[in-house]
Amino acid sequence: MRLSVREFEALARDRLPRYAYDFFAGGADDEVTLRANENAFTRLSLVPRVLRGHRERDLGTTLLGARIAVPVVLSPTAFHRLAHPEGERATARAAAAAGTVMIASMASTVPVGDIAKAGGDDLVLWLQIYVQPDARITRELVGRAEDAGCRALVVTVDSPVFGRRERDHRNGFHDLPPGMYCENMRDLGGQRGVRDIEMVAGLSWDHVDELAAMTGLPIVLKGLMHPADAVTAVAHGVSGLVVSNHGGRQLDTAAATIDVLAGVASAVGVPVLVDGGIRRGTDVVKALALGAAAVGIGRPVLWGLAARGGEGVSEVLALLREEIDRALALTGCASVHEVTSDLVREARC
Numbered sequence: 451m452r453l454s455v456r457e458f459e460a461l462a463r464d465r466l467p468r469y470a471y472d473f474f475a476g477g478a479d480d481e482v483t484l485r486a487n488e489n490a491f492t493r494l495s496l497v498p499r500v501l502r503g504h505r506e507r508d509l510g511t512t513l514l515g516a517r518i519a520v521p522v523v524l525s526p527t528a529f530h531r532l533a534h535p536e537g538e539r540a541t542a543r544a545a546a547a548a549g550t551v552m553i554a555s556m557a558s559t560v561p562v563g564d565i566a567k568a569g570g571d572d573l574v575l576w577l578q579i580y581v582q583p584d585a586r587i588t589r590e591l592v593g594r595a596e597d598a599g600c601r602a603l604v605v606t607v608d609s610p611v612f613g614r615r616e617r618d619h620r621n622g623f624h625d626l627p628p629g630m631y632c633e634n635m636r637d638l639g640g641q642r643g644v645r646d647i648e649m650v651a652g653l654s655w656d657h658v659d660e661l662a663a664m665t666g667l668p669i670v671l672k673g674l675m676h677p678a679d680a681v682t683a684v685a686h687g688v689s690g691l692v693v694s695n696h697g698g699r700q701l702d703t704a705a706a707t708i709d710v711l712a713g714v715a716s717a718v719g720v721p722v723l724v725d726g727g728i729r730r731g732t733d734v735v736k737a738l739a740l741g742a743a744a745v746g747i748g749r750p751v752l753w754g755l756a757a758r759g760g761e762g763v764s765e766v767l768a769l770l771r772e773e774i775d776r777a778l779a780l781t782g783c784a785s786v787h788e789v790t791s792d793l794v795r796e797a798r799c
């Protein structure tokens with residue numbers, strides 16, 4: 451039995467080839483932001499309420515019209531078949547069983563339609579997209595998401611260029627091993643898997659408008675950190691935001707996401723999610739207190755998948771569920787909606 455997300459990481463590290471572990475675990479440059487995301491939670495303290503007489507807690511909430519059983523969604527991460535042969539299919543089954551949203555990566559190693567099938571009717575699936583230089587390719591991806599029954603598109607905006615991950619350079623990891631492919635890019639004219647996905651250096655609000663014009667699906671922007679950008683996003687009609695620094699994989703020395711969350715959440719009226727460094731139920735409660743509608747987890751899912759396939763992902767989600775439930779009980783909250791900003795403060799060391 452594994453007792454924490456950290457123990458799953460240790461198990462995954464033992465099981466994975468070095469290059470795969472490093473790809474999952476690593477960040478950009480000196481990995482300052484990678485570490486900061488986790489460390490920032492330790493600088494925040496909880497100030498619990500007591501004697502409120504709640505016997506049970508309700509962990510459920512609603513996101514873009516979908517009911518979810520826990521305030522934790524699966525952030526998009528690339529290449530799940532590097533962690534386990536079943537790849538994103540196993541992840542989808544675990545997300546469906548836990549009753550939460552899976553945001554599939556555009557760089558998934560199983561096509562989005564097959565992820566949807568594996569998850570079944572219970573899965574709330576969103577697809578993450580990097581806008582492509584050729585609008586026809588972006589349009590094709592949007593069509594694939596719609597055909598798969600995705601209920602939202604998540605546009606990643608923190609990557610006009612790719613962050614430099616030194617671990618990958620050291621390991622010579624630049625493309626997928628034979629037999630694995632960025633399946634959502636299949637038959638779109640490219641042949642080189644990973645490198646078929648291009649970043650758009652001139653990414654702008656015009657691209658967001660263009661994408662919105664291609665679909666009736668709600669659009670969520672992922673990778674915003676600044677309140678002014680959040681306000682502009684809402685003016686462009688987006689339905690939600692994910693405060694994210696890409697798990698420290700893009701701009702190194704970017705602020706920890708939990709430190710900028712409240713500024714963004716208080717600037718807009720749409721649901722704001724946050725990801726980066728969430729490893730404990732208490733981290734989730736802190737994020738809720740600072741204005742998040744829910745949180746996203748990236749690496750913890752990969753650690754579960756590498757350790758024990760879909761079962762491992764289910765165990766990670768169950769662990770977090772239990773930790774959130776206990777943290778709510780110990781802060782005197784009967785539901786995620788009762789977590790108010792007065793429950794958290796900066797710790798004085």
Ligand SMILES: Cc1cc2nc3c(=O)[nH]c(=O)nc-3n(C[C@H](O)[C@H](O)[C@H](O)COP(=O)(O)O)c2cc1C
Pocket residue numbers: 473474475487525526527528555556557578606672694695696697698699725726727728746747748749750
């Ligand atoms: C191995 C890996 C692959 C990722 N791939 C993507 C991706 O394809 N698209 C994307 O928008 N974000 C991607 N991310 C960023 C995650 O969506 C998320 O922002 C980040 O992992 C959150 O931090 P955490 O891992 O500390 O939970 C990736 C992150 C990791 C670790």
Ligand SMILES: CCCCC(=O)C(=O)O
Pocket residue numbers: 528557644647696699
């Ligand atoms: C082209 C693959 C993108 C994956 C990604 O976003 C990441 O590794 O952080």
